Amino acid sequence: xxxxxxxxxxxxxxxxxxxxxxxxxxxxxxxxxxxxxxxxxxxxxxxxxxxxxxxxxxxxxxxxxxxxxxxxxxxxxxxxxxxxxxxxxxxxxxxxxxxxxxxxxxxxxxxxxxxxxxxxxxxxxxxxxxxxxxxxxxxxxxxxxxxxxxxxxxxxxxxxxxxxxxxxxxxxxxxxxxxxxxxxxxxxxxxxxxxxxxxxxxxxxxxxxxxxxxxxxxxxxxxxxxxxxxxxxxxxxxxxxxxxxxxxxxxxxxxxxxxxxxxxxxxxxxxxxxxxxxxxxxxxxxxxxxxxxxxxxxxxxxxxxxxxxxxxxxxxxxxxxxx
Amino acid sequence: xxxxxxxxxxxxxxxxxxxxxxxxxxxxxxxxxxxxxxxxxxxxxxxxxxxxxxxxxxxxxxxxxxxxxxxxxxxxxxxxxxxxxxxxxxxxxxxxxxxxxxxxxxxxxxxxxxxxxxxxxxxxx
Numbered sequence: 001x002x003x004x005x006x007x008x009x010x011x012x013x014x015x016x017x018x019x020x021x022x023x024x025x026x027x028x029x030x031x032x033x034x035x036x037x038x039x040x041x042x043x044x045x046x047x048x049x050x051x052x053x054x055x056x057x058x059x060x061x062x063x064x065x066x067x068x069x070x071x072x073x074x075x076x077x078x079x080x081x082x083x084x085x086x087x088x089x090x091x092x093x094x095x096x097x098x099x100x101x102x103x104x105x106x107x108x109x110x111x112x113x114x115x116x117x118x119x120x121x122x123x124x125x126x127x128x129x130x131x132x133x134x135x136x137x138x139x140x141x142x143x144x145x146x147x148x149x150x151x152x153x154x155x156x157x158x159x160x161x162x163x164x165x166x167x168x169x170x171x172x173x174x175x176x177x178x179x180x181x182x183x184x185x186x187x188x189x190x191x192x193x194x195x196x197x198x199x200x201x202x203x204x205x206x207x208x209x210x211x212x213x214x215x216x217x218x219x220x221x222x223x224x225x226x227x228x229x230x231x232x233x234x235x236x237x238x239x240x241x242x243x244x245x246x247x248x249x250x251x252x253x254x255x256x257x258x259x260x261x262x263x264x265x266x267x268x269x270x271x272x273x274x275x276x277x278x279x280x281x282x283x284x285x286x287x288x289x290x291x292x293x294x295x296x297x298x299x300x301x302x303x304x305x306x307x308x309x310x311x312x313x314x315x316x317x318x319x320x321x322x323x
Numbered sequence: 324x325x326x327x328x329x330x331x332x333x334x335x336x337x338x339x340x341x342x343x344x345x346x347x348x349x350x351x352x353x354x355x356x357x358x359x360x361x362x363x364x365x366x367x368x369x370x371x372x373x374x375x376x377x378x379x380x381x382x383x384x385x386x387x388x389x390x391x392x393x394x395x396x397x398x399x400x401x402x403x404x405x406x407x408x409x410x411x412x413x414x415x416x417x418x419x420x421x422x423x424x425x426x427x428x429x430x431x432x433x434x435x436x437x438x439x440x441x442x443x444x445x446x447x448x
Contacts, residue, residue, distance in 0.1 A: 078398040078417070114400060114416055141437045145400065145414035186406050186434035186442055228376075229440040286376035289398050 064171040067095050067102040067132065068216070068304040070253030071273030073142065074122045075113035080276035080289035081297060084113075085122060090322045091274040091303045092130045098305060103170065105132045108253035108271060109140030109181070109218030111156070115147065120155055139164055140218040140254060141181040149182060165196050167203050173308050174207055176200065178217040180232045190219030190232035190254075197234065201241050212247040212308060212315065220252040222261060222268045225281035230255050239266060249315045251304070255287070258302070258319045269317050272302035298322040370394060371443065373401050373415070373435075378443035385425060387447055392422045401441065405433045 072088045081087060095102065112119035127135060137156035144152055149163045157164035163179040178200070180190035192200075204213070215221065221238065223231035232238075242248045248266040256278035261268045276289045277300035284290070292300060298321060305318040367389045372379045374396040385391060393403045395415040403412040403421050410433055412421035425431065425447040435441040 076398075080398065114414060142400070145437075184436055184439040186432070186439055188439045227440070229438055286397075288376065 064173055064308040065098075065100055065102045066104050066106060066170070066306050067098075068106045068108060068251050068253075068271050068306060069095075069274055070108040070218075070271040070304075071110040071140065071256055071275055072107070072123060073110055073113045073273065073275035074126075075116055075119035076275055076289075078289060080291045081301075084275040085126065087298065087301050087322060088123070088126050088274045089129075090298065091301070092126060094303055094320060094322060096129070096131045101131050102305065103132065104134035104136065105130065106175075106177075106216050106251065107135060107137045107156075108216050108251060109138050110142045110253065110273075110275075111137065111140065111152075113142055115143055115145040115151060117151070120151065124155070136166070136168070136175070136177055136216075137164075138177045138179055138217055139181055141184075144181055149179075161199055162193075162196055165199060171308070173212045173214055174204070176203065176213065176215045178215060178221075178238065180217050180219045180221070180235075185233075188233050189223075189226060189229045190217075190221075190235075192232060192234050192238055197237050197241075200238055204241055204245075207245075209244050210246060212249075213242055213245050214249045214251065214306075214315065215242070216251040218252065219254045220268065220270055221250050222263070224255055224259060224270070228281065228287045230281065230287070242266065247315070249306070249317070251306070251317075255281075256290075257300075258304070260317070267315075267317070269304070271304040272300065272319065272321070274301050274303070274322070277301065368392065372396055373441075376401075376435075376438055376441055378433075378435075378441060381442070382444045382446065384446040384448060387428055388424065388426060389447070390422055390424045391445060392420050394418065394420045400437065401435045402437055403433055403443075404436045405431055 069091055073084050074088065076084050095105070111123050139149060139152045139157075143149075144163070153160060153164050157166065160166040160177070163182045165177055165179050167174065167176045169175070178192060178196065180192050182191070183193060184191055217232070219232055220230055221232050221235040225231070243265070246265060250266060250268045252268070252270045253273070255270050256273035256276065257270065257280065258272050259270045277292060278287050279290050300321065302319055302321040305320065307316045307318075367386060369383055369385050369389055369391050371383060371391060371393045373393060376397065378393070383391065393412065393415070395401050395417060398417055400414040400416050402414055403410060403423075405411070410423050410431065414437070415421055425445060428447050431445045431447065433443050433445070
């Protein structure tokens with residue numbers, strides 16, 4: 001299908017690097033309401049979710065479709081959202097209502113608020129109603145309180161390495177779950193650690209350059225806002241191992257808002273929380289839960305739907321709010 | 324008890340403030356806000372509040388033997404951990420407290436192991 005240029009479609013590549021910077025700005029501006037960004041053959045196209053009818057069937061369906069959820073914080077009960085179970089259920093309903101059922105889900109951490117058994121139980125109970133049965137998790141700092149990650153690994157990451165890192169293949173796409181919430185150093189940010197980095201290097205060493213890579217981890221692997229610790233100390237080394245690949249997508253949570261950035265071959269994306277929003281970087285004295293009017297809350301929570309079309313350069317990432 | 328400690332914290336802060344202002348070292352064990360532990364020995368107390376992802380005061384000076392209590396006033400859990408792990412709280416939920424008694428003089432730096440940008444210091448004299 002060929003795309004005619006519509007009002008909300010962007011098709012520029014001034015630097016011949018496959019990235020339209022103005023396009024990304026526009027894409028980011030839509031993040032609150034939902035946007036679809038697709039890179040085909042090195043050229044970015046982005047669409048408002050209100051114009052999904054302009055996207056061809058092949059792009060909309062893709063060969064592989066999965067969903068990212070994040071920061072469910074089951075157990076949180078403060079004014080920013082006194083019922084995080086209800087909004088988490090709403091996220092699952094949203095996923096179940098997708099026109100093409102996703103093959104699996106990723107949860108990018110802060111599953112629970114306080115690593116309590118009953119909080120993890122509640123998450124598992126709610127996820128039983130999700131259509132995708134295959135769910136892959138990485139821990140957030142809230143999931144590893146007081147027990148060095150033992151409960152998280154036992155429940156959500158059996159067979160993983162170290163503190164829960166893992167990789168797997170889905171239809172030719174190589175997925176890598178990384179853990180960057182353990183052994184954090186005073187004054188620092190997220191941390192992967194030498195052992196995990198060594199594992200990562202070996203994990204991708206023998207993959208062909210054409211393999212699409214999806215990395216998922218809790219804390220952003222790019223420096224969103226170091227002043228609030230929104231970044232990962234040793235992410236540059238990890239991303240260095242991924243430089244040879246044509247398409248790398250990095251999915252994170254932690255900052256409770258959607259944000260995107262492209263750097264070379266890597267597209268970074270953070271997902272909204274299903275529990276409560278957090279302020280934009282530097283927009284408040286601290287990154288704590290943000291109380292918004294009740295009728296605005298669900299518009300700031302959400303899920304991310306990701307599609308991969310075989311033979312295409314990159315993945316399409318769609319954010320949708322719970323409204 | 325909570326009230327007594329709060330008063331103690333305020334008194335301690337005032338005393339430290341005046342000590343800094345005049346350049347004197349005043350042993351806090353002699354302040355009237357001290358509480359008595361079993362055995363009859365006077366134990367002074369001080370408080371550090373965790374609010375908006377900061378330890379306040381970020382630097383606290385106390386006398387040897389002082390019980391320092393951290394209280395989390397945020398909606399998000401925090402911890403109090405020294406770099407050598409000698410001080411290590413569990414995760415403190417909203418309004419949870421953690422108390423540590425400093426029995427040796429020295430400078431103790433600590434941070435929140437969940438939000439490591441949060442740092443604090445206790446100077447024990």
